[in-house]
Amino acid sequence: MNRERNRFREREREMGMERLRELTPIVKEALQNTARVANFFCLLHFTGAYMCTVAKLVGPSMLPTFNDGNLVLTERITTRSEKVGSGDVVLVRAPDDPRKVVAKRVKGVEGDVVSYLLDPKKTDELNTVVVPKGHIWIEGDNAHNSHDSRQFGPVPYALLHSRVFFVVWPPADFRSVGNKVLRF
Amino acid sequence: MTTKNFVWNIAKKYFTAGLIGLTISDRYASLTAVRGSSMSPTLNPHAGNSSRFAFDDYVLIEKLCLQKYKFSRGDVVVFRSPSNYKEKHVKRIVGLPGDWIDLSSIDTLRVPEGHCWVVGDNAAFSTDSRSHGPIPMGLICGRVTHVVWPPQRIGRIDGTVSILPEVQVHVSEEH
Numbered sequence: 001m002n003r004e005r006n007r008f009r010e011r012e013r014e015m016g017m018e019r020l021r022e023l024t025p026i027v028k029e030a031l032q033n034t035a036r037v038a039n040f041f042c043l044l045h046f047t048g049a050y051m052c053t054v055a056k057l058v059g060p061s062m063l064p065t066f067n068d069g070n071l072v073l074t075e076r077i078t079t080r081s082e083k084v085g086s087g088d089v090v091l092v093r094a095p096d097d098p099r100k101v102v103a104k105r106v107k108g109v110e111g112d113v114v115s116y117l118l119d120p121k122k123t124d125e126l127n128t129v130v131v132p133k134g135h136i137w138i139e140g141d142n143a144h145n146s147h148d149s150r151q152f153g154p155v156p157y158a159l160l161h162s163r164v165f166f167v168v169w170p171p172a173d174f175r176s177v178g179n180k181v182l183r184f
Numbered sequence: 185m186t187t188k189n190f191v192w193n194i195a196k197k198y199f200t201a202g203l204i205g206l207t208i209s210d211r212y213a214s215l216t217a218v219r220g221s222s223m224s225p226t227l228n229p230h231a232g233n234s235s236r237f238a239f240d241d242y243v244l245i246e247k248l249c250l251q252k253y254k255f256s257r258g259d260v261v262v263f264r265s266p267s268n269y270k271e272k273h274v275k276r277i278v279g280l281p282g283d284w285i286d287l288s289s290i291d292t293l294r295v296p297e298g299h300c301w302v303v304g305d306n307a308a309f310s311t312d313s314r315s316h317g318p319i320p321m322g323l324i325c326g327r328v329t330h331v332v333w334p335p336q337r338i339g340r341i342d343g344t345v346s347i348l349p350e351v352q353v354h355v356s357e358e359h
Contacts, residue, residue, distance in 0.1 A: 039200055042207040049210060082269065093322035096298035098253040134267035158264035159322045 050076055053162065055091060057103050061140035061147065065089070065177075066103065071169035072177070074162035084136070084163060085109060087179030091161040092138055095152050101161050104138035104148050110157075112137070116150050129154070136160070213246045215332060216262070218274055222310035226260065226341060227274065227331065242333035243274075243341075245326035253321050255280065255300065258343035260328040263302070266319055274328060275302035275312045287314070298322070 047053070057070045066072070066089075074091055078084055086106055094100040108114040108131045116139070118125045131137050135154035140146025149155060167173045208214075217240045218227045230238035245262055249255065255277055265271040279285050279301030285293045295301050299318035304310025313319060331337050 038204065042200075042203040045207045045211065046203055093320075094298065095320040095322060096296065098298055098320065098322040098324075132267070134265070134269060156264070156266035156320065156323060157269040158266070159320060 050080070052076070054168070055101075055103075055162075055164075059102075060145050061142050062089070062103055062105070063142040063145075065105075065141045066167070067173070069170075070167055070173060072103075072164045073166040073168055074164050076162045078163045079160045082157070084160060085179070086112070089164040089177055089179075090138070091164065092155060093159045093161055095155055095159060103164060104140050104146070106136050107139045107149070108137035110135055114149075117143070211247055213244055213248075214326070215242055215244055217242050220309075222304035222306050222312070223260070223274055223276070224306040224309075226276075226305045227328075239334060241331055241337065243328045244330040244332050246329050247326045249327045250324070253324075255321070255324070255327070256343065260341050260343075261302070262325045262328060263319060263323040264325060266316055266323060272325060273302075273312075275304050275310065277301070278303045279313075279318070285313075293318075300324075
């Protein structure tokens with residue numbers, strides 16, 4: 001009786017091992033595919049966070065340089081190495097809503113003296129401001145319809161997200177972006 | 185030929201591991217050391233004593249809060265200094281947008297939209313919002329949740345705000 005029971009258990013174990021052996025290559029392949037997807041995601045994160053990414057511009061505040069709906073290439077190498085200068089178009093995390101990233105032009109870096117019209121529609125009064133240490137002054141090219149440093153003051157450098165260097169969409173606008181304001 | 189393959193394989197493995205580690209540390213959670221005594225006794229309780237030799241606390245920072253930027257009063261956060269982009273500070277959020285802060289007996293300030301008021305637990309030795317004003321929440325890099333070193337102080341950071349005599353917070357009705 002005992003021998004029969006032992007033989008039965010042995011056969012059960014063998015069947016179990018066979019099943020496992022059948023499943024292992026499938027499990028292995030599933031794990032490998034997950035690993036490949038994870039690697040790809042990490043590579044995507046690395047390029048997006050440290051090198052270059054695409055962004056869609058919304059709103060009229062950078063007319064006529066950029067239109068609503070332009071797709072641009074932005075890079076993060078100059079922002080991380082603190083080489084952003086006056087005239088560059090940058091993406092900045094808005095100081096009044098950290099979930100929004102806005103595109104504006106840098107008009108002054110720390111130590112610069114910036115003058116701007118207090119109210120372009122009503123008066124000609126100029127207000128002059130010295131940009132404090134560690135901050136930058138950003139303004140939209142469309143002075144009449146732009147919510148920028150003239151309203152919320154100088155922005156800490158750490159809020160800089162990336163620098164815009166190329167327009168890729170629509171195809172008619174395909175061009176590189178410099179630090180001169182376009183005059184039409 | 186085989187040693188070159190071998191070295192290449194090892195290099196690939198290290199590169200992949202590094203990339204995965206970097207992504208996790210940027211997006212989900214990372215560890216860092218805390219220096220200074222501005223958050224005593226919550227963090228670095230012995231840093232101010234010159235007589236005792238103490239190691240810095242290591243803390244776990246979680247970055248999932250940066251998806252929605254939803255913080256509460258009492259959260260200990262890491263943020264980049266507004267006056268020096270390279271420095272990171274650790275302080276506790278005491279005021280959210282819309283709160284009124286009493287700076288002294290005669291001066292009151294309202295925390296603007298998208299900003300927060302941060303104060304160190306060791307108020308006498310801390311440079312925080314009382315010196316450079318409310319900080320934009322976009323500067324925040326993560327929220328400190330646990331102390332992971334030294335072993336006798338492993339544990340969760342509690343989210344209660346101690347009452348500071350210099351800073352009285354009047355909570356606005358919307359929160």
